[in-house]
Amino acid sequence: MTDPTALPDLPLPEQRQAAIGHDGARGAILAQLAEGRLPGAIMFHGPEGIGKATLAFELAVAILTATGDEDAHRVSEQVAAFSHPNLSVLRRRPKDARSYYSVIRVEDVRELREALHHTRGRAGHRIAILDSIDDCNPNAANALLKTLEEPPADTTFFLISHRPGQLLPTIRSRCHNLALRPLPDDLVASVVTTSLPDLDRTALERAIQLAGGRPRRAFETLALAENSPVGALVLWLRRPDAAPVAAHLQLADALGSDPQGADMSFAREILNDWLATEMREAAMEPGARRRLASATELWEKAGALLAEADSVNLDMKQTLVVLFDAIRKHCALIANPAEPE
Structure with missing residues (x-):
């Protein structure tokens, strides 16, 4: 089998x-x-x-x-x-x-x-x-x-x-x-080094950083080029609202240039994980009605944008620009709410 x-x-x-x-x-x-x-x-x-x-x-x-x-x-x-x-x-x-x-x-x-x-x-x-x-x-x-x-x-x-x-x-x-939950970084490292005992330390640390607690993703990371924009996406998602607009435009250009490539496939997984985590945290935060409503809207918008891009072969660069802009606006909203919840 x-x-x-x-x-x-x-x-x-x-x-x-x-x-x-x-x-x-x-x-x-x-x-x-x-x-x-x-x-x-x-x-x-x-x-x-x-x-x-x-x-x-x-x-x-x-x-x-x-x-x-x-x-x-x-x-x-x-x-x-x-x-x-x-x-x-x-x-x-x-x-x-x-x-x-x-x-x-x-x-x-x-x-x-x-x-x-x-x-x-x-x-x-x-x-x-x-x-x-x-x-x-x-x-x-x-x-x-x-x-x-x-x-x-x-x-x-x-x-x-x-x-x-x-x-x-x-x-x-x-x-x-x-x-079952994602693994802590030391256990991800243990999984990877069990299969790849001679792996370079720098490559291992990069794989663990991008893995998000998933050993499989760590292995997939090792197949990416060292200058892959996926690493930049992970850093950007830590504070999207604090980054200059040019940062997400550059990301969209780099990732969207090959919609079927390994970088874009990996990026979509990371984006889905980030969106799911934001939804979960918003739902668990007491009284965070505005955050939850915004996260729900963002989740639905992301799904619709990517599905439409897939079904009618839209320009993935432009799709990512719209999605990244929506993520920035959501993060700015929850960082600086206009009114108490």
């Missing part, structure tokens, strides 16, 4: 099987395993690239070992090779030799459901990992819901979600939900 999101030359989650951090979630599931009360479905949700799938495979090895009749080393080898008969993994399937389907399809979920209702291939619990459930189209999500409502005996589903708010509420309600 290939991974459509795999990064070149880096081990996959099923090969790592040892997530760094996330001790609370790990401890909770291992305690339930020891007490013999594993949930039928567990959802790990949180930002993409923080180790959710790696943790799921790590726990799959622990569960298959504890409930089966083989030692951990043998089980780990089989999980890495997808040869353990009690393990099923569902990802977006290859469409041809060079591409993948854009979604997990209903027929993929039905195949999984049929496989889980067959006689198990070996003693012990069965594990099904969906990486990620966000990729399910509506028909696939409904088919999965039926399976979660009537799950096979002694089977645990691990559902990986980067955007749980977009899932069917009935799916979330069938799961034991565990939120």
